[in-house]
Amino acid sequence: MADDIVLQTAGLTKEFRGFIAVNGVDLKVRRGTIHALIGPNGAGKTTCFNLLTKFLNPTRGTILYKGEDITRTPPADVARKGLVRSFQISAVFPHLTALENVRIALQRKRGDSFDFWRSEATLRDLDDRALDLLEAVGLGEFATTLACELSYGRKRSLEIATTLALDPEVMLLDEPMAGMAHEDVGRIAALIARVAENRTILMVEHNLSVVADLSDVITVLARGRVLAEGDYATVSKDERVIEAYIGVGHA
């Protein structure tokens, strides 16, 4: 069953000047699942993400991706291996149009990133695919809008489109629903479910109903440690989880 695990951490620890944000986390993400990482504020979810995508270096512990040790691999290499993240704060190129944002992600896949002599005109063939992706996240009509002029929720949708454009094997979504209007949440949840069919998704999410609907496995983090793991039914009944979320005495 070992090759079923696409992403695995062992004793993953990150200390910031004495403060331990992530403390000995052992995480196993199975191929083809939607794995949710939840926990109260400050539980270390985002730090965990940053460690996995190498935007931070772990103080201790190892990260295995498809059996390969990526603990010391730079972020760009990790992304090229197929482990791609989104960001909690909306991450777009603000002065490029929505279409250009997606196209930058698409051109990455062509593997000729530093061939500067390639005219941008050859990138036009990517436009159709970029438009499809924008349609998929409901941004078809905003293709020529500058990203900075999109509303917050639409920026998040754009971000999901660019992440999808990279066609990652493992997609790490950092709070994809944060700040989204209610009517957008359903559409994006459906989109995530659809794109999860042929890839693995690890997501941090606060919207528990989305987590309950989408995820196969949930890992609960609290104070940098794994508190509980299992499907929603198991986790939601766990006393320690209820305690961590609501506090002692209210459970």
Place this chain on the structure above:
Amino acid sequence: MFDLIGVPPQALFGQLLLGLINGSFYALLSLGLAVIFGLLNIINFAHGAQYMLGAFAAYLLLNNPLYSIGYWPALILAPLIVGGLGMLLERNLISQLNVRSKTRPLIFIASFVAIFLALAASHLSSGAVPDLVSLVGYKLDPAAAYGIAAIGALLFTSFLSATNLLNAPDADQNTDHLYGLLLTFGLAIIIQGLFVNQYGSSGLPYTIPDELRGGQNLGFMFLPIYRGWVIVASLVVCIATWLIIEKTKLGAYLRAATENPTLLSAFGVNVPRLVTFTYGFGVALAGLAGVLAAPIYSVNPNMGADLIIVVFAVVVIGGMGSILGAIVTGFMLGIVEGLTKVFYPEAASVVIFVIMAIVLLIKPAGLFGRTA
């Protein structure tokens, strides 16, 4: 002949030409500054020193005891040398400002001291070991030894980091622009100081290559061929750079990296490498401007310091980080300066700063700048 508003045409066109020449240098230098600022958010105060290094590289390629290299090869080689040095600088010092761990700068300083002491020891050992300093053709002039030690230390530190012996440290995104400015400003002063120490500040001659000697009578004025060449070369380089940035795939990455470097690296683009190359490119442009300037202005260690303040004003007027702004404003302000010399010479040296003040009042983002 006719007069234009009381000004003889020879004087008018002469000053216009001078303005265009100055404008060519403004454009080339502010273009490099704009590229560097746009992508790295670093105010590269060493730009003037790097321009001076370009001129000195051309001079030293021609006048050295080993092998004399002329103007045309120097036009390629000097920018490569200056750009390469810039890349080493960016990799080992400037980029380290964004990083919490200071291992790399410390290794740089340690190896600098070690190499300098080794040079001094080998020189003073009176034959026990080969005298490395005299071997490379210099007397133990402190300036030369400092320079050799600095370049050696940069190479050594790069080598260490390339072998992955140094762990890639966590990036700290929130570094103030001011640190980059202070670092590059300090480097500029050190580099200029070393060159003044070695070559004095009076200026060294660099002759115009034979092919570009002489001039052409255009009927209304006399055009020295070398000056025409500078204008054309600068225009071509500026337009080529603009095309690369606006119309190619690499340019799309550069623009994306300007906007959100973290996101671009999450896409799988090696942003640190992109940044190093871009800095090297911007610095190489300064080096190229230095070679072009060598036959016009005398090669002297302060040639960059005199120019860089005006160039910064050009960048501010054009809009910080705007490529097109840097090019257009560079040529335009050169011409404006030239015209001011004709009509009101007293204001010629301040006109650019007056324009800068007005632009800052009316359009703080610059003529071609975007408001965030």
